[in-house]
Amino acid sequence: MFNAFLLRLMHASELGDQEIQAVEELCRQPRDVGAKKYLSRDGDEMHSFPIILSGWAARYQILRNGARQITRLLLPGDAFYFDCSPDGIAIEEVITLSPCKIVNIAHADMRRLIDRFPAIGEAMRSYGGMENAVLASWVVNVGRRDALERMAHLICETHYRLSLVDAHQSQQIFFPLTQDDLADVLGLTPVHINRKLQQLRQEGLISLRSKQLTIHDLRTLQQIAGFDPSYLAPRVQTVRERERLRVIAA
Amino acid sequence: MFNAFLLRLMHASELGDQEIQAVEELCRQPRDVGAKKYLSRDGDEMHSFPIILSGWAARYQILRNGARQITRLLLPGDAFYFDCSPDGIAIEEVITLSPCKIVNIAHADMRRLIDRFPAIGEAMRSYGGMENAVLASWVVNVGRRDALERMAHLICETHYRLSLVDAHQSQQIFFPLTQDDLADVLGLTPVHINRKLQQLRQEGLISLRSKQLTIHDLRTLQQIAGFDPSYLAPRVQTVRERERLRVIAA
DNA sequence: CGCAAAAACAAACCTTTGTTATTGCCAGAA
DNA sequence: TTCTGGCAATAACAAAGGTTTGTTTTTGCG
Structure with a gap:
């Protein structure tokens, strides 16, 4: 390991x-x-x-x-x-x-x-x-995205960050946050987290039960969030390289 | 200089x-x-x-x-x-x-x-x-404070940061942000910034005109914001020292 | 000085999110 | 096994802040 x-x-x-x-x-x-x-x-x-x-x-x-x-x-x-x-x-x-x-x-x-x-x-x-870049992205997330977009963004970001340290990262993620924790990450209330979690489930984008998060449709989540991983990517050096990242992210 | x-x-x-x-x-x-x-x-x-x-x-x-x-x-x-x-x-x-x-x-x-x-x-x-610490404080500000508290916090933070590089920093500050800019800092709309700015003025806490911000009552602003400058203080080493900071900040 | 553009101010109405409360479920402790 | 506490789900209602629109001041500039 x-x-x-x-x-x-x-x-x-x-x-x-x-x-x-x-x-x-x-x-x-x-x-x-x-x-x-x-x-x-x-x-x-x-x-x-x-x-x-x-x-x-x-x-x-x-x-x-x-x-x-x-x-x-x-x-x-x-x-x-x-x-x-x-x-x-x-x-x-x-x-x-x-x-x-x-x-x-x-x-x-x-x-x-x-x-x-x-x-x-x-x-x-x-x-x-x-x-620093992650913190800035959180400021943007909490400052300018609505509840659904925030949740989608957090999921995309976390999935990406995990994939950087685990090459075998799948769409099935150990995700130990409770709804209260999620609320305190995203600047919302647990009740509203619950509402939006339901929505993501109903739309078939994720499952989440007993700390197991499954991402069924990363593409759409990224779409909703407006997720662009370049701020997390180690040593992105050219605009072209970033374009590639954006495309293959899913 | x-x-x-x-x-x-x-x-x-x-x-x-x-x-x-x-x-x-x-x-x-x-x-x-x-x-x-x-x-x-x-x-x-x-x-x-x-x-x-x-x-x-x-x-x-x-x-x-x-x-x-x-x-x-x-x-x-x-x-x-x-x-x-x-x-x-x-x-x-x-x-x-x-x-x-x-x-x-x-x-x-x-x-x-x-x-x-x-x-x-x-x-x-x-x-x-x-x-990094400033970014984290912005996440907290936007995530968990209401509009008035956010404005108060930003003012306290900015005043404090300026005092670190200008020993002669007074309560009269050059403050070039427009209300649109403020909105984009605090995750609000310009209209709402205006409402809350009025409130701060009416309560006699600040004046703001043509890029001149005057702080009339820093103490109360800090109170409203729950402002604690220790995250900005260079090399705070003890809890006692921080207590001192909290007290003399005004 | 006078004009155009930017900024500030105001009010009515609407939407998202928060509040409070209740219920059910499940895992672990006694 | 039953009890307990944490977590999740849901509903009814309240409030903060957003949207839209229009008016008034300032400010910068020719």
Whole structure:
């Protein structure tokens, strides 16, 4: 089984054997964490940053009125808090949505590694850029799409992100979000999520039961969402290449 | 007059004299750009990335139906596309909102600089982390706050960000956003922006005329928005320090 | 100065989404 | 087995914000 985090970095930047080995060294001995466990609470001091080698987690904020907004979905291979000032404090919480394999990397270790291998620093910066792009796409999603479009977009995006770290990714996805979670990702209420989920089902586009999501018609979902994967694609270099992506996405 | 970009980096990470000089070297000979000029169009190839030394710009996406969502407000000292893969292509557009001073930095130059001064790489990564934090706060803003709260939050955030690069920042701000622009930042319609702007004025919290924004009651705005500046604060290291920030923000 | 274009303001009416409440189902604990 | 709690489904009603349209101010410019 492949190291999902390493895969991410390799998408982000060209790495040599030495660098690959050094990164794998860092990920020895992950620990297992159950579902619904906090990986970080507000105010925690972060001397190290976590990497999710497998499983799903969510990073979110809680407002005074108790409302929750999930700001990132953390999928296999994702790291978080790597770009905080070392020794800063956490200002968002992170909770696992499924059992996870996690490894923690001390900021100091990563810094040493980057001093030795600048390409890894480049890869981390580039990985950060991708996280950035996903966040921007969420702003667009919540700001300018209606409920159905938002759901369709989230499904397309998640499916695509998973396919980047799992070559065998099928149309059948492990999808541990409850309707409450979905609501907090998309800036809607659980009731409305339910309504629109029904609609997607009735139109034959997806099935979703007991954390198993099946995509029956990705093409139409992309159509509804106006999904364009280029913001997620590692190193898209030309307009032509992007056109190709748009076409073969389905 | 101080180099706003350098200031940002110095907030993000400790820089020595050599590093400071090297960054200033990069920013020689900025060019002047008028308002409403494109700094990047969809599909542009980015061999270099721009830094805004003065003035405002907006980075946005356009959906198929013509709707626009601004994903970042670029203020003095901000850089963009620095975290793309070098030689990647732009997938969002950037337009100036006021006359700007801009300098372009070749990715290759920056890379060389970072190889020589790892602290600058660290600073760029950390700066990227702050952009990330702002994006997440926008997701929360658009996802979970109502119109009035969103406006209040944007005002607080912008005021705070400006104060980081201008020590003399007063309650009187140059604020070049039109109501249409505000709508596209906050995920609302211009009409509704107008309604809520009226409300803020009537309650005596702000004045806004001909691009001059005056904040009469920051305290109450922060109250309405639930604004907590710690996500913007350079290197907040302890919970105690954050408490202090929350209190003195006004 | 005077004009055209852009921006701001206003009101009526409509749509999407939120609120509240109730019910049923299923998996895991006792 | 029965109980419990989390999750999903559904309905009736309320509210926030969108749409459309038109008027009035500002602003920039010849």
